[in-house]
Amino acid sequence: MSCDELRDAWLRHGDLPPGGAEHIASCASCQADAAALRALAPALRAYAAPEPPPTLGRAVLRAAAPLLAAHAAPVPRPAWRALAVALLPLPLVLVADWFLVRGAHTLLSGILPDALSLYLAGSYAVLLATLLGLTYAAVPLLAARQLRASPEEHHA
Numbered sequence: 001m002s003c004d005e006l007r008d009a010w011l012r013h014g015d016l017p018p019g020g021a022e023h024i025a026s027c028a029s030c031q032a033d034a035a036a037l038r039a040l041a042p043a044l045r046a047y048a049a050p051e052p053p054p055t056l057g058r059a060v061l062r063a064a065a066p067l068l069a070a071h072a073a074p075v076p077r078p079a080w081r082a083l084a085v086a087l088l089p090l091p092l093v094l095v096a097d098w099f100l101v102r103g104a105h106t107l108l109s110g111i112l113p114d115a116l117s118l119y120l121a122g123s124y125a126v127l128l129a130t131l132l133g134l135t136y137a138a139v140p141l142l143a144a145r146q147l148r149a150s151p152e153e154h155h156a
């Protein structure tokens, strides 16, 4: 237990925390402050924190309204347009991937057993599909991020 932990627990709970007496016996700093802490702890416990008035929340919001309005960020527009534009070349990409996977399977079939070349081509197709899915999943996020960026960032 550190000196700060001891003092914090003592003042917060009004009594010495477990192990506090041993700490005070071995710590000159806490021994010097023990009398003051012993007098202060019950006095602090006697005063309860005042209840906030029920109108405090509304008053704080009313006072902060101009500041919140000045710093409000516009809600980003949906990124559907960017996603639609990104989907335009998708058929071409799928056809290119199909020929790539088929070509890889044909090439591998010449040098490897058929089952192994099919497995490798299938794994390659799964990898391509995963990368394509991740890419298209990122398009709306990236578009929304670009729409959120301030105009100064575009020119910098």
Ligand SMILES: [Zn+2]
Pocket (backbone or CB within 6 Å): 002, 003, 006, 023, 027, 028, 029, 030, 031
């Ligand atoms: Zn101490």
